[in-house]
Amino acid sequence: MELFSSAWLSALLAIVLIDLVLAGDNAIVIALAARQLPAKLQKRAILWGTVGAVVVRSLMTLGVVWLLKIPGLMLVGGLGLVWIAYKLLVPQSGGDEHHPAATTFFGAMKTIVVADALMGVDNVLGVAGAAHGAFDLVVIGLLISVPIVVWGSTLVLKLVERFPIITYVGAGVLAYTAAHMVVSEPLLDAVFDPSALNRVVAHVVLIVGVLAAGHWAVRRHASANAATR
Numbered sequence: 001m002e003l004f005s006s007a008w009l010s011a012l013l014a015i016v017l018i019d020l021v022l023a024g025d026n027a028i029v030i031a032l033a034a035r036q037l038p039a040k041l042q043k044r045a046i047l048w049g050t051v052g053a054v055v056v057r058s059l060m061t062l063g064v065v066w067l068l069k070i071p072g073l074m075l076v077g078g079l080g081l082v083w084i085a086y087k088l089l090v091p092q093s094g095g096d097e098h099h100p101a102a103t104t105f106f107g108a109m110k111t112i113v114v115a116d117a118l119m120g121v122d123n124v125l126g127v128a129g130a131a132h133g134a135f136d137l138v139v140i141g142l143l144i145s146v147p148i149v150v151w152g153s154t155l156v157l158k159l160v161e162r163f164p165i166i167t168y169v170g171a172g173v174l175a176y177t178a179a180h181m182v183v184s185e186p187l188l189d190a191v192f193d194p195s196a197l198n199r200v201v202a203h204v205v206l207i208v209g210v211l212a213a214g215h216w217a218v219r220r221h222a223s224a225n226a227a228t229r
């Protein structure tokens with residue numbers, strides 16, 4: 001594909017749109033992972049978490065041809081994302097004050113990068129298709145989306161601090177993304193027909209399940225803390 005040709009520019013626009021549409025999920029997971037850090041470390045976690053996520057996303061795109069040959073990839077990634085959505089709701093045992101800042105910081109980094117790798121499956125497949133094999137387009141699209149993800153993460157973080165209920169909204173969005181990945185798994189085509197109601201049921205079950213389990217874990221954590229006082 002010739003550089004800066006009309007086909008190249010239209011492909012770049014498609015990639016940027018794909019990145020921006022999915023940037024909301026990235027912003028949410030980065031903000032939720034950083035919300036328990038000390039204020040002085042939150043911006044660092046957002047910045048370096050985004051950089052790490054972009055590096056992982058780029059490496060995944062390089063191997064997209066190989067990834068497409070792996071049976072069950074979407075299913076495994078979706079189930080992994082369900083677990084991360086649940087863990088974002090569960091309070092850390094003992095509270096932040098019992099954990100060194102550096103450990104907490106790298107823990108947030110790990111959550112951000114792993115979650116983005118799992119969530120990136122859909123993104124990588126969509127971007128690779130829009131790029132038609134032109135990796136320069138993929139890299140440019142990712143670089144354009146970085147500042148938007150960072151800004152979005154900072155905004156979500158401020159909202160979460162003011163309105164804690166947003167944490168549940170974020171976990172619900174991640175659960176929805178996970179459900180979409182599961183029902184899109186080619187190995188499950190016979191189970192999830194595109195026109196069947198069971199796709200909707202799967203989305204509802206996973207979203208409600210994650211939120212209910214997270215809420216129960218929060219209440220259990222609060223009860224345990226109350227009992228020790």
